[in-house]
Amino acid sequence: MIFTEKNWLGKEKTVFAITALLVIPAFLINLGMMTLIDDEGIRALVAKNMMTSGDYLSPRRFEALYFNKPPMWNWILIVSYSIFNQVSEFTTRLPTVFFAFLYGIAVYFLFKADLGKRSAALLALLTITCGRILIYDSMLGLIDICFSLVIFYMMIRMVHLARNEQWGRMYLVGYLLCALAFMLKTLPALAFLGISIMIIVFTYGNWKKLFHWSHFVSFFLFLGILGSYYIPYSMVNGSEVLLMRMMEESGKRTFVDSGVGETILNLFTFPLSFSYHFLPWSILTIFLFKKGVLQKIWENKFIRINILLLLANLLVYWLSPKIFARYLLMFPPFYYVGLLAAYRIHEQENTRLFSIFQKVWLALLAILAIAPFFSGLVPFAETINGLFGKSALLVVGLGAITYFAFREKSDRLPYFVLALVVLRIGFDVIILPSRLAEDPGSRVRTESLDLAKEIEGSQVILDTEKMFEPAIGFYLKSYEGTRLSQN
Structure with a gap:
């Protein structure tokens, strides 16, 4: 066995407890200090428009319909704004921190049975302290950590249910969580679900499990959940542009949107880029290069399926030259568990x-x-x-x-x-x-807030060729009654 030591060694329990407690102030101190970046500005502006208009069905950027993302993240932001009775950088980013904490907690509890408390706690901390999360994405009010948490939980929970031959619950949980993820980022959620089902079924069952009755019931339940939003939306706003934008957004930055040469080059550069973004813990890769280590890891069925889920789902991004690193945040637990297993083998020997x-x-x-x-x-x-x-x-x-x-x-x-x-x-x-x-953004924020006072309660038409940054629109709408539209 790889994870033979299930309990704490030495002062590890104390160290882990202190680390977990310090993560809270580490992620919260000065969270609202920096100016919103453009993508944060979009999410915050759409949420603010929903609050002021009372229309929670139709996301709007300025006064035009916004088709790029479903409204789930905007609703989450509205909850944050409402709890604190404040629309600010801090309340825009606080949900990200909340879901980062949940991410770490989920990793610990979902891996504890197989890894033991000691290694599960370490894996959880490695996940939320990887370079990408620790010094960048945990500071931004973006969708990605929340989406990654849902996708991670969906995949690993399906693994737990499948190996216990609870196929009905597996499909039900998978499609329910996929519906939630779909309302955050649309079609990528279905890609994760489809690939994961194939890997899990052929690891723990056989191809006949794909035709389990609960698969069809869960799929129609998934359609029903999405229909409860998209049917009313389409009745009010139509659906043609929405469907086109959904396909366009999902194909953007993938191999569909890139040249052959760029895609081939990415096949070689992506592994290095992936390792870079998940430093410093990707350095543990060096522990794989010892005779017998890979074989021992592969013989552990739980670690093996983690690796298979990682490689199969990662392939979509491996073939996509223009993706952002924040799209990969559901993968660290699957990546690090293999590296941690190699590290533990070296520790035991x-x-x-x-x-x-x-x-x-x-x-x-x-x-x-x-x-x-x-x-x-x-x-x-x-x-x-x-x-x-x-x-x-x-x-x-x-x-x-x-x-x-x-x-x-x-x-x-x-x-x-x-x-x-x-x-x-x-x-x-x-x-x-x-x-x-x-930061030049500080000046932009100050000047935008000054201008917001002057235009309070007015109808303002923005020249999108000269003023297109969404964060500017967010700050311009700092006062009640101001209406912004685009020419």
Whole structure:
């Protein structure tokens, strides 16, 4: 067995608990500081238009119908705005943080039975502290972390039900979650469901399970759920443009929309790009390169199906040269579980590579501990309040982590995860204020809010050739009664 140690070793439980607690302030501090980026502006503007118009059926950007995305994320934003009675950068981004927390919790509970508490907790923390989430996507009010959580939960829950031969529940859960994901991003949800069903059926059953009666019942239930929204929508707004835009959005940035040469080149560059976006934990790939490791991993049926789900679903993006990295956020648990399995094999065998990496973790911790000494070199350091005190606290915190890691006799990786979370807090209180001071978006926000006061309650027609940034529209609608339309 790979995950033979089901319980905590040494002080790991304490380290994991501290890390999980610190993730909360790490993801929340200064969350609303930076100006909205364009995609955030679109989602927030559409949600705000729904609130002011009272029309929650028809998403609109300015006063024109918005067909690119279904309304589910807008409804989620409206809940956030309503709870806090505030439409702001913070309340726009808070749902993302909420779903990031849920993502980590879901990984832990869905993998605990197979990996044990120790490895499941580590996998959960690796997932939400991967570079892409930790220092970028968790700071933005976008759909992708929520969508990724739903898709991840759909796939792994179907695995659990299928291996227990609960085919009826598997199809029911799969299609219900697919309907939810469809209301976030439309057709990609169906692609994930279809590919995952094929992999799961041929791993745990046989092709006849595809014709299980519950498959058809669940499919029609899926259609009924979508119909409860799209039929009323079509009766009010028509459906032709909506269907065309749905197909266009789903095919955008895929191989359908790219040249042959660009697609072929992406076949070679994508693995490197994928590994880059999921640093630092993709570095664990090195533990795969030992005789017998891949065979041991493949012999574990649960890890094997995780790998198959990863490769089969990832193929769509592998053939898509123009995708954004945030489209891949449902894959880290499936990716990291294989790497973590390899790491555990080396740990059990006490290999030379495992011993070397214990020194690597310690060396990296020492480097991180002294990094705050150089915080005075960040741009506009003089504008950051309490820079010295913040830097001193970071040095003390990271230094303490390094000290306890030095004393650790088993695995130091959890200490490095904790250090990255502390470093994210440092990023929040030092780097974000520095960026704000030099961010052109800050000036755009200030000038847009000033203009919003002047046009309060007016009908404004925007020249889309000169003023097209959605975030500008969001700030211009900061006051009640202002109506924005496009020429």
